[in-house]
Amino acid sequence: MSLALEVATGAVRGGTSILFAALGETVAERAGVINLGTEGSMLCGALAAFAIGAETGSTWVGVGAAAVAGGALAALHAYLVLRRGANQLANGLVILFLGLGLTSLFGGDYVQADVALLQPWAVPGLSSIPWLGDIFFDQDPLTYLSYLAVPVCWWVLFRSRWGLLVRGAGERVEVLDTYGHPASLVQFAAVVVGGMLAGLGGAQLSVAYTGAWFENMTQGRGFIAVAVVIFASRQPFRVAAGAYLFGAALALSPALQARGVAINQFALDAIPYAVTLVVLVAFGRRQAAEAPEGLRKVFEISAGP
Amino acid sequence: MTAVAAPTGEVAATSADRAEAMRRAARTAGRWVVALGGALVVFGAFMSVKGADPLAAYADMWTSTFTSSNSLGEILIKASPILLAALAVAIPARAGLVNVGGEGQLVIGGVAAAGVALAFGEGGAGPGGMVLMMLAAAAAGAAWAALAGALRLWVGINEAVSTLLLNYLALDLMLFLIFDSWKDPNGSGQPATPPVPVGDRLALLGDSRVHAGIIVALVAAVVAHLAVNRTTWGFRLGVVGGNPEAARRSGYRVGLLLVGAIAVGGALAGLGGFVQLAGVEFKLRQGFLAGYGYIGFLASWLARHRPLQVAVGALALAAIAVGGDSLQIDSGLPAAGVNILMALVLVAVFGWTRTTRRSRA
Numbered sequence: 001m002s003l004a005l006e007v008a009t010g011a012v013r014g015g016t017s018i019l020f021a022a023l024g025e026t027v028a029e030r031a032g033v034i035n036l037g038t039e040g041s042m043l044c045g046a047l048a049a050f051a052i053g054a055e056t057g058s059t060w061v062g063v064g065a066a067a068v069a070g071g072a073l074a075a076l077h078a079y080l081v082l083r084r085g086a087n088q089l090a091n092g093l094v095i096l097f098l099g100l101g102l103t104s105l106f107g108g109d110y111v112q113a114d115v116a117l118l119q120p121w122a123v124p125g126l127s128s129i130p131w132l133g134d135i136f137f138d139q140d141p142l143t144y145l146s147y148l149a150v151p152v153c154w155w156v157l158f159r160s161r162w163g164l165l166v167r168g169a170g171e172r173v174e175v176l177d178t179y180g181h182p183a184s185l186v187q188f189a190a191v192v193v194g195g196m197l198a199g200l201g202g203a204q205l206s207v208a209y210t211g212a213w214f215e216n217m218t219q220g221r222g223f224i225a226v227a228v229v230i231f232a233s234r235q236p237f238r239v240a241a242g243a244y245l246f247g248a249a250l251a252l253s254p255a256l257q258a259r260g261v262a263i264n265q266f267a268l269d270a271i272p273y274a275v276t277l278v279v280l281v282a283f284g285r286r287q288a289a290e291a292p293e294g295l296r297k298v299f300e301i302s303a304g305p
Numbered sequence: 306m307t308a309v310a311a312p313t314g315e316v317a318a319t320s321a322d323r324a325e326a327m328r329r330a331a332r333t334a335g336r337w338v339v340a341l342g343g344a345l346v347v348f349g350a351f352m353s354v355k356g357a358d359p360l361a362a363y364a365d366m367w368t369s370t371f372t373s374s375n376s377l378g379e380i381l382i383k384a385s386p387i388l389l390a391a392l393a394v395a396i397p398a399r400a401g402l403v404n405v406g407g408e409g410q411l412v413i414g415g416v417a418a419a420g421v422a423l424a425f426g427e428g429g430a431g432p433g434g435m436v437l438m439m440l441a442a443a444a445a446g447a448a449w450a451a452l453a454g455a456l457r458l459w460v461g462i463n464e465a466v467s468t469l470l471l472n473y474l475a476l477d478l479m480l481f482l483i484f485d486s487w488k489d490p491n492g493s494g495q496p497a498t499p500p501v502p503v504g505d506r507l508a509l510l511g512d513s514r515v516h517a518g519i520i521v522a523l524v525a526a527v528v529a530h531l532a533v534n535r536t537t538w539g540f541r542l543g544v545v546g547g548n549p550e551a552a553r554r555s556g557y558r559v560g561l562l563l564v565g566a567i568a569v570g571g572a573l574a575g576l577g578g579f580v581q582l583a584g585v586e587f588k589l590r591q592g593f594l595a596g597y598g599y600i601g602f603l604a605s606w607l608a609r610h611r612p613l614q615v616a617v618g619a620l621a622l623a624a625i626a627v628g629g630d631s632l633q634i635d636s637g638l639p640a641a642g643v644n645i646l647m648a649l650v651l652v653a654v655f656g657w658t659r660t661t662r663r664s665r666a
Contacts, residue, residue: 036405036469076652084656089403089465090606093599094651101644105355108639215641223469230466264485270477273470280462 006255007248008135015247016143017042017205017218021225022232022239023146023153024197028074029234030157031190032170032292036092037077039222040099041070041195045202047103047110050213054113062115063142063203070199071192073099078191082184096222104215111214118142118208140208142200149197154236166190170292198222227276233283234291246272333658340653348646357636365635366628376630378515380623382585385518386411386594388619389577390601391608392522392529393450393570397464398610399533400566401546406453406468408598409475410446410571414578416479417445419589422501422582423487435505439579446575447568449475454564464567472598483589497590507584518580523616525573530612532569542566574598600626603651622647 021038028035035041045066053062077095080086086094118140127137136147157163168176169186176183205221206213224246232238253268349359370376390407397404418438425434453467482498489499507516533539545552545562552559578594586593604622608614629643 080652080656086652086655087606089405090603091652091655093405093603094648094655097599097603097644098648098652101642101646101648102351104639104641105351105645215639220473223473227466227470264481266477266481266484270474270481273473273477277456277462277467277470277474280467281456281460 003255003259005131005134007251008131009138010251010255011244011248012135012139012143013209013247014250015243015245016139016146017201017209018221018225018228018246019146019240019243020142020149020201020204021198021222022228022243023149023236024070024074024194024201025225025229026153026194026232026234026236026239027157027166027197028191028194029229030163030170030292031166031187032173033078033081033187033191034088034092034226035074035077035095035191035194036089036223036226037073037095037099038092038194038198038225039218039220040096041073041198042202042205042218042222042225043099043103043216044069044073045199046206046217047107047202047213048199049203050113050115050206051107051110053115053207054110057116059116059118059207062207063118063200066199066203067196068199070202071196074195074198075188075192077195078188081191082187100216107213107215111212113213115207117211118204140204142204142208145200146204150236150240157236167292172293198225201225224272227273231276231279242276245275249275336658337654340657341650343657344646344649344653347649351642351645352636352638355638355642357638362632362636362638366631369631369635370624370628374513376627378513379627379630380620381515381519383597383626384620384623385516385522385584386577386581386597387601387604387623388519388522388616389525389580390574390598391604391615391619392525392601392612393446393574393577394602394605395608395610395612395615396529396533396542396570396573397450397454397567398605399539399546400542400563401549402454402457402563402567403463403465404450404453404468404567404570405465405602406450406471406571406598407574407577407601408594408596409468409472410449410574411578411581411594411598412472412475412479413449414442414446414575415582415586415589415593416475416482416578417441417575418579418582419487419498419501422505423498425502425505427499427502428504431504435507435583438505438583439576442575442579442582443572444575446578447572450571450574451564451568454567458560458563479589479593480591483591487589489588495590497588500587501583505583506587507580514585516580516584518584521576521580522619525576526612526616529573533612538562538565574601577601600647603647607651607654621650625650 021042025035025038048069049059049062049066052065053059056062073095077091080091081088120138120140123137127133129137157166165176165181165186169183169190173183176186202218205218210217228239228242228246231242249268249272253263253265256263345363349363352359352362390411393407393410394404418441421434421438421441449471450468453464453471456462456467457464483496487498488496492499507518509516533542541552541557541562544555545557545559549559581594582589600622601619604618605615607622608618625643625647628646629640632638632643633640
């Protein structure tokens with residue numbers, strides 16, 4: 001396999017967990033809530049998929065449990081932020097610590113668990129398209145699900161009545177309340193859906209991509225997802241592009257090392273973060289202007305007493 | 306958005322006011338007790354699900370964390386970088402900035418200090434060299450943080466986002482170096498830099514493992530308290546944080562104040578990296594400082610960014626972290642499980658100890 005093809009395939013496979021989490025974060029941020037606890041939701045999802053998959057013998061039940069677990073953790077974030085007045089950024093980190101702790105406490109028993117992993121499945125016909133077939137249509141089922149999730153997410157956010165409510169909650173809470181739609185309920189739902197998607201991302205990581213569960217296995221992917229959302233100005237299709245960019249950077253170093261190119265892995269690891277910063281520098285002002293108004297308020301002076 | 310009240314004189318209280326204030330203080334204290342108690346109960350429930358007896362586990366945690374001089378020392382050792390990283394959050398917070406980059410600033414401070422130690426070679430450089438290590442660490446931390454401040458000012462990138470990204474860049478830079486040109490050729494096992502020469506290490510307090518870093522951190526907290534509450538600079542930071550437009554109209558150089566605040570914070574975190582290197586780790590390795598920057602961030606929020614209270618918060622979170630060892634040794638549960646207790650305490654404090662609720666953060 002050529003290097004480019006291997007990196008592109010790896011970008012999709014490795015980027016999918018980030019893509020799910022970033023789509024979730026997009027929904028939450030569109031509603032005006034930033035969730036740095038995405039990493040925690042991913043971890044809970046990764047463990048839930050693996051553990052419930054092992055206990056029930058059905059990986060798909062595990063995947064469902066992953067969405068529930070990710071959503072539950074995000075619900076706590078939503079409750080504390082929306083109902084108890086906690087700061088979004090600080091509370092997000094608390095949620096991350098909670099996810100880290102919970103998965104380490106309950107995950108130890110499942111490190112060697114036996115789970116039927118989700119194997120890549122070549123789509124008949126589509127997978128024989130040169131290049132594109134290899135890159136996109138010889139993947140695991142959750143990756144196919146992510147292909148659906150991107151346009152669905154876009155359609156819901158920008159073409160449906162639900163999306164209007166979500167974006168309205170992110171821009172002007174008062175208007176929604178005036179028209180009889182409790183804005184905080186909409187925001188709550190958006191954050192929970194965001195956490196469910198992050199949980200699915202974690203599931204893809206454990207039962208499809210890595211095929212294992214170990215403590216702190218997400219290794220910053222949840223934070224990468226937050227970076228991707230900013231990189232992509234909260235637009236689902238751009239989020240997909242950003243997630244695959246990070247996926248490509250993660251796939252590049254093993255691919256190069258397999259070819260005997262001596263390269264320090266950490267130089268490659270730094271690339272996506274540097275790229276995100278450069279993108280933010282290049283488009284920073286425009287992106288700041290496009291951010292939901294509610295979110296801008298969070299960012300303006302968020303360190304109140 | 307409510308303005309941050311400037312910490313100037315208080316209106317003289319009448320006796321009725323005083324009685325009301327006492328009632329309020331009692332209510333606040335009650336709320337704290339219930340919140341923290343709730344956190345302990347929930348964590349106890351988790352422990353019993355895992356088959357441990359929560360009461361025995363708490364008793365073991367208490368005894369082995371607070372009654373042995375070893376673990377008391379361990380608390381002080383862990384609290385040093387955590388407190389310095391927390392101050393790196395507290396000072397910019399006064400100006401309304403959210404510095405999530407304490408971790409990266411700690412790391413970069415450690416890298417700079419290690420770089421100086423490496424440059425002097427095995428002989429060490431004596432007291433002068435240690436001063437140089439400190440300065441390099443503080444300067445590196447300040448520069449790393451100021452970069453985020455500058456990006457915020459000139460490009461409009463929110464500092465919470467950029468500092469988060471810079472954390473990963475700092476970490477990758479450190480890992481790059483220890484797997485590359487800074488790798489100890491005589492080292493075995495995990496790659497690490499050569500150890501800091503004995504002459505360049507921080508003095509130990511008495512015959513314990515506790516190093517002078519905790520003194521550095523506590524002095525920094527007092528100085529930060531004075532700087533924030535007793536100087537014109539601190540007052541101006543408060544004005545910028547409360548109402549940047551008013552600050553601008555009063556002729557303050559808002560940009561300079563913002564970058565200055567985050568740079569001072571970064572310098573303190575950089576010092577934290579030095580303290581960790583010269584006081585306890587002696588070499589850079591993978592997992593040098595794992596997470597202390599984030600714990601510091603939470604310590605600052607726990608104490609609502611008031612430097613003296615932040616010191617208490619840092620000590621409390623360090624104690625919980627040390628309690629994790631007991632969890633592992635005495636109760637056979639994973640040490641990282643203690644993160645649950647830390648998170649629950651913060652959830653309780655963030656969610657249930659405020660007098661006033663605010664709909665938006």
